[in-house]
Amino acid sequence: MWDGVTLQQLLLITDGCSNAGTDPVYAAQAGRARGIATSVIGILDDGALGEQGRREAENIAEAGGGMCRIVRIADLSRTMQMVTQQTMQLTLQQVVNKELRHLVGQEANALPPDTRTKVARFVDTVTEEADVQIGLVVDMSASMTTKMTAVREAIRDLELGLAARTGSHQLFVITYPGLHGEDAVVHSLESSRVADAIGAMRAAGNTPTGPALDAAIRALLASRDQRLAMRGDGVDAGSEGLLKNHVG
Amino acid sequence: MSVSRRLPALLELRPGTVLPGKWCGHTYRIVRFVGRGANGAVYQALRDRSVVAIKIGDNAAAVALEYGRMRELTTSLGASGIIPELYEQDDVEHGGELYPALVMEFVRGVSPEAFIDLRGRAWIPLCLTKLLRLLEALHAKGYAFCDLKSANLLFDPDTGEPRLIDFGGLTPIGQAVREFTELYDRAWWGRGTRKADCRYDLFACAMLGLQLMAPIDQADMERLRTRRPVERDAFLNRCILSDGSSWRLRAANNREGNATAAIFRDGQRQLQAVLSKALKDQYRDPAEFRMALAVLLVHDREETRGTMKHTGETAKTAVGDGVGLRPRGRRRAWDATDWGLLVAVTIFAATMGALLWLGSL
Numbered sequence: 001m002w003d004g005v006t007l008q009q010l011l012l013i014t015d016g017c018s019n020a021g022t023d024p025v026y027a028a029q030a031g032r033a034r035g036i037a038t039s040v041i042g043i044l045d046d047g048a049l050g051e052q053g054r055r056e057a058e059n060i061a062e063a064g065g066g067m068c069r070i071v072r073i074a075d076l077s078r079t080m081q082m083v084t085q086q087t088m089q090l091t092l093q094q095v096v097n098k099e100l101r102h103l104v105g106q107e108a109n110a111l112p113p114d115t116r117t118k119v120a121r122f123v124d125t126v127t128e129e130a131d132v133q134i135g136l137v138v139d140m141s142a143s144m145t146t147k148m149t150a151v152r153e154a155i156r157d158l159e160l161g162l163a164a165r166t167g168s169h170q171l172f173v174i175t176y177p178g179l180h181g182e183d184a185v186v187h188s189l190e191s192s193r194v195a196d197a198i199g200a201m202r203a204a205g206n207t208p209t210g211p212a213l214d215a216a217i218r219a220l221l222a223s224r225d226q227r228l229a230m231r232g233d234g235v236d237a238g239s240e241g242l243l244k245n246h247v248g
Numbered sequence: 249m250s251v252s253r254r255l256p257a258l259l260e261l262r263p264g265t266v267l268p269g270k271w272c273g274h275t276y277r278i279v280r281f282v283g284r285g286a287n288g289a290v291y292q293a294l295r296d297r298s299v300v301a302i303k304i305g306d307n308a309a310a311v312a313l314e315y316g317r318m319r320e321l322t323t324s325l326g327a328s329g330i331i332p333e334l335y336e337q338d339d340v341e342h343g344g345e346l347y348p349a350l351v352m353e354f355v356r357g358v359s360p361e362a363f364i365d366l367r368g369r370a371w372i373p374l375c376l377t378k379l380l381r382l383l384e385a386l387h388a389k390g391y392a393f394c395d396l397k398s399a400n401l402l403f404d405p406d407t408g409e410p411r412l413i414d415f416g417g418l419t420p421i422g423q424a425v426r427e428f429t430e431l432y433d434r435a436w437w438g439r440g441t442r443k444a445d446c447r448y449d450l451f452a453c454a455m456l457g458l459q460l461m462a463p464i465d466q467a468d469m470e471r472l473r474t475r476r477p478v479e480r481d482a483f484l485n486r487c488i489l490s491d492g493s494s495w496r497l498r499a500a501n502n503r504e505g506n507a508t509a510a511i512f513r514d515g516q517r518q519l520q521a522v523l524s525k526a527l528k529d530q531y532r533d534p535a536e537f538r539m540a541l542a543v544l545l546v547h548d549r550e551e552t553r554g555t556m557k558h559t560g561e562t563a564k565t566a567v568g569d570g571v572g573l574r575p576r577g578r579r580r581a582w583d584a585t586d587w588g589l590l591v592a593v594t595i596f597a598a599t600m601g602a603l604l605w606l607g608s609l
Binding site: 124162 | 477
């Protein structure tokens with residue numbers, strides 16, 4: 001029944017505040033409305049994150065229905081794993097809660113612990129088996145230069161974690177700004193080669209976070225349309241009625 | 249009142265705080281903070297009058313899942329001490345908010361490092377053997393422990409039995425590993441996948457052995473974070489295959505006698521070879537790894553006997569599972585039983601003497 005479910009999420013990695021183009025909070029909200037959760041990892045080390053960047057990161061995640069973590073670069077790898085994992089669970093949990101409200105008038109957390117365990121097991125199984133598409137939106141502004149090797153290894157590590165799952169996965173990489181004045185570049189790469197490609201890129205310019213998120217959302221939606229057209233049906237994680245046989 | 253999804257970073261429960269449970273009718277009085285686990289903060293607490301461990305979670309679903317898996321294992325393994333005894337899952341109230349909580353046995357013991365400092369490095373093969381037995385029991389039930397590391401392990405300082413304490417990383421074999429620590433993760437070292445299987449635990453177990461013998465420097469780990477897995481793999485090779493002279497061995501504790509240190513120098517090369525094979529994923533399963541270690545144990549015993557003759561120490565009964573341990577190099581204290589026996593023997597002898605004398609009259 002969960003075959004063919006594709007979870008889509010964006011993961012924004014930045015060490016500063018947006019300073020060009022549309023408001024990223026607005027972009028994240030638009031993505032959420034289309035079923036794409038946006039999470040943010042803000043990097044602390046000698047960046048321009050500051051109080052303003054921190055607040056922006058939190059607001060983007062809030063609007064995007066995802067999580068926000070502010071970490072040191074040394075913790076990036078671990079945090080990326082955790083955030084993608086928990087964002088998947090969060091997305092599923094929201095669908096499940098919607099169904100539960102519909103069926104029993106309560107959310108999972110208000111259920112007695114034993115019933116909650118059953119729901120958690122179900123969410124966990126789907127997290128393991130669902131197909132995921134992750135858009136990695138990587139800030140390549142000048143202050144990120146020294147951090148690119150760490151970002152490269154964190155992406156490689158994320159790919160290792162995703163490859164171990166039962167469900168399929170696909171990584172999209174969106175870097176911003178582009179080298180030739182564009183706001184963002186969507187790279188079409190094999191998942192396993194993403195890390196090295198990112199490591200070889202040069203950082204430069206300003207920080208158009210909003211337009212980059214827009215571009216990422218467009219890329220994920222295009223891919224979703226393609227998959228649906230190939231399969232010929234219209235199941236996605238937002239559909240109703242998926243849980244009735246599982247939770248009672 | 250709803251269950252909060254995130255544990256506020258500042259929620260620190262002071263000793264003496266009383267937490268009423270919502271579902272099971274128990275109240276929990278916090279005794280002290282123990283540590284941070286995979287899915288929340290762990291406290292020692294009093295439940296009615298008994299001492300328990302309570303894990304206050306930051307994610308209700310994660311706590312519920314951990315409980316479900318532990319419950320399943322408890323049912324299939326029984327009270328075998330392989331997993332901490334599980335009491336209940338509840339929501340506890342604090343400051344008007346509900347937090348998901350997991351209540352279980354409070355396991356006492358010392359860290360693996362502390363245990364080895366106490367007993368000496370010659371104990372490493374035995375510790376690993378005992379640990380492998382625990383892991384085998386889990387594997388037989390279809391689970392891998394996955395987040396095996398020093399912090400998730402306690403040793404009973406008297407019997408030397410290891411206990412696994414944080415089951416937040418427990419994963420059905422065949423699924424992706426959820427909780428891991430880079431140092432103990434074979435995928436991070438470029439030596440395999442991050443899929444839960446028995447060999448994933450085996451790698452972590454061998455890494456624990458290496459950590460107990462010659463810990464990898466924190467600065468090296470920081471440096472390796474920005475390196476490719478191939479480079480990490482090469483680094484690990486250099487670590488394990490060096491002749492041992494360059495190893496930053498754990499500082500020998502005063503209590504580790506010279507005799508033990510000498511034994512260890514002999515056994516070290518062999519242990520090194522075994523760990524190297526395990527870290528290269530060359531053992532099929534924990535049993536094969538355990539067999540390789542068993543050879544070391546036998547060798548160790550012979551060496552120990554030889555040395556004991558010279559130093560005149562009490563023979564140690566350290567080798568072999570389940571054998572009681574005793575601080576080495578010290579005679580057992582003369583206790584009440586011994587005095588009793590002496591008195592009894594004396595009285596018996598005196599009585600016999602008296603009877604003989606009476607008879608001869």
